[in-house]
Amino acid sequence: MVRPTWNPTEPDSIGALQVVYKVAERCNINCTYCYYFNMGEETALDRPSLASADVTEALAHWIAQGCEELRIPCAKIAFHGGEPTLIGVRRFAEACRLLREVIEPVATVLLSIQTNGTLLDDQWIAAFAEHGVAVGVSIDGPRTVNDRFRLDRHGRSSFSRTEDAIRRLVEAHGPGSPLPSTVSVIHSGNDYREVYRYLRALGVRNMTFLLPDRNADDVEFVSSGAAKQYGSCLSDLFHEWFSEDNTDVHIRFVDQLLDHFRPDVAPGQAFCRPRKENQVVIARSDGTVAIDDTFIPALGWYTGTPVYSTAETSLREFLAEPVFLEVEETFNTLPEGCAGCRWRHVCRGGDLENRFSKRNGFDNPSVYCDAYKVMYQYVCDELVRNGYPGELITAKFGNA
Numbered sequence: 001m002v003r004p005t006w007n008p009t010e011p012d013s014i015g016a017l018q019v020v021y022k023v024a025e026r027c028n029i030n031c032t033y034c035y036y037f038n039m040g041e042e043t044a045l046d047r048p049s050l051a052s053a054d055v056t057e058a059l060a061h062w063i064a065q066g067c068e069e070l071r072i073p074c075a076k077i078a079f080h081g082g083e084p085t086l087i088g089v090r091r092f093a094e095a096c097r098l099l100r101e102v103i104e105p106v107a108t109v110l111l112s113i114q115t116n117g118t119l120l121d122d123q124w125i126a127a128f129a130e131h132g133v134a135v136g137v138s139i140d141g142p143r144t145v146n147d148r149f150r151l152d153r154h155g156r157s158s159f160s161r162t163e164d165a166i167r168r169l170v171e172a173h174g175p176g177s178p179l180p181s182t183v184s185v186i187h188s189g190n191d192y193r194e195v196y197r198y199l200r201a202l203g204v205r206n207m208t209f210l211l212p213d214r215n216a217d218d219v220e221f222v223s224s225g226a227a228k229q230y231g232s233c234l235s236d237l238f239h240e241w242f243s244e245d246n247t248d249v250h251i252r253f254v255d256q257l258l259d260h261f262r263p264d265v266a267p268g269q270a271f272c273r274p275r276k277e278n279q280v281v282i283a284r285s286d287g288t289v290a291i292d293d294t295f296i297p298a299l300g301w302y303t304g305t306p307v308y309s310t311a312e313t314s315l316r317e318f319l320a321e322p323v324f325l326e327v328e329e330t331f332n333t334l335p336e337g338c339a340g341c342r343w344r345h346v347c348r349g350g351d352l353e354n355r356f357s358k359r360n361g362f363d364n365p366s367v368y369c370d371a372y373k374v375m376y377q378y379v380c381d382e383l384v385r386n387g388y389p390g391e392l393i394t395a396k397f398g399n400a
Contacts, residue, residue, distance in 0.1 A: 006328060008279060008319040009070070016074040017107075017315070018278040019063060020293075023051045023095065024082040025285045029116055029152045031138075033185055035213045036082070041296045041303070050087050051285040056095045058310050059283050060102035066315025067107040075103050076278070079113040079133075089123045096131035112136060114183065116150070117165030118158050125168055129177040136181045136208075137166050141195035148187060163202070170203035181206035188229035196240035200249070208252040209237060211371065213297040216357035216364040227367065231374025238379055242386075257379060260346050260396070261388070267345035267396050276328075279319070287311060291323055298356035327352070330362045337365045342398040347372045
């Protein structure tokens with residue numbers, strides 16, 4: 001499949017600039033699976049714990065100038081960390097006002113926050129409504145599930161405060177206060193039919209489920225066959241979502257997957273676009289910018305990627321760094337081991353960080369390859385059982 005040439009420094013090449021703003025470089029809990037603090041990349045601890053108002057103002061002008069120069073119509077700014085609510089509600093509200101004031105004359109501004117919810121109170125919820133901030137809450141499931149990894153620094157549960165935050169946000173739902181979304185990290189020992197039902201009982205309608213961060217150097221995991229268990233977890237989530245049959249409920253991986261099953265879409269066509277929908281940039285508390293830090297599990301590669309100051313480098317100059325085209329080309333290049341797989345145009349080899357090894361770089365199938373295969377086959381079987389043409393699946397993906 002021929003993909004259009006893409007150049008991030010050309011005007012109109014980016015649909016939205018997604019800035020993940022690390023307003024707090026510390027956290028008040030210690031999730032053992034956290035890629036930001038517990039995967040060997042420790043530079044966050046060398047940066048200021050909180051971003052100053054001056055850093056926020058400089059970032060706002062940097063974004064506005066970049067959006068104007070590159071004709072980017074939308075800036076999506078996600079307050080992140082660490083735990084972003086550590087910045088305090090007053091400073092947060094000031095940052096929201098400043099970002100909108102500076103950027104909105106040249107681009108639409110969408111604000112969001114990803115939080116563990118433990119510090120949320122009525123003041124925070126009022127601030128989210130006043131400034132039009134979408135809220136994502138990190139929670140892995142009911143108490144026994146959440147307490148597996150999401151404890152504070154004294155080994156105590158963070159569950160009750162997080163659950164309370166979600167309930168408060170759902171109760172506050174209305175004009176200017178959308179329902180909260182959730183992010184959960186999967187563990188193969190959990191019951192994901194139960195997890196789905198629990199989140200729905202809280203009133204959550206938008207869910208994201210993430211596979212744990214690991215790379216292809218985790219030989220023990222790859223050889224153990226444990227990835228198939230994660231495929232069963234994903235299948236259970238699909239089962240519950242499909243059984244509920246509620247079009248107002250969304251699971252990110254399900255939405256992305258089902259795009260490939262539309263009769264008018266060839267497998268892989270969902271990735272074939274003349275411009276990038278979202279270009280991710282990480283903005284840090286010291287006024288520097290970097291590439292997407294979800295690549296940290298590919299640490300041997302990530303540590304060599306560029307870091308620039310917003311005071312010295314424009315967005316266009318930053319995006320001219322070869323690493324951005326490298327990431328795009330790598331994403332669009334199948335690992336050699338995926339060449340004969342019927343699902344190759346759907347998963348594209350999996351997330352880049354899960355493909356990385358010190359020996360082969362990104363030229364490895366995902367460590368979760370078997371998980372995807374289990375899940376894709378389950379989805380196909382469920383769709384066929386419910387009337388989707390089996391011959392169309394064969395035409396799209398070949399025979400099993």
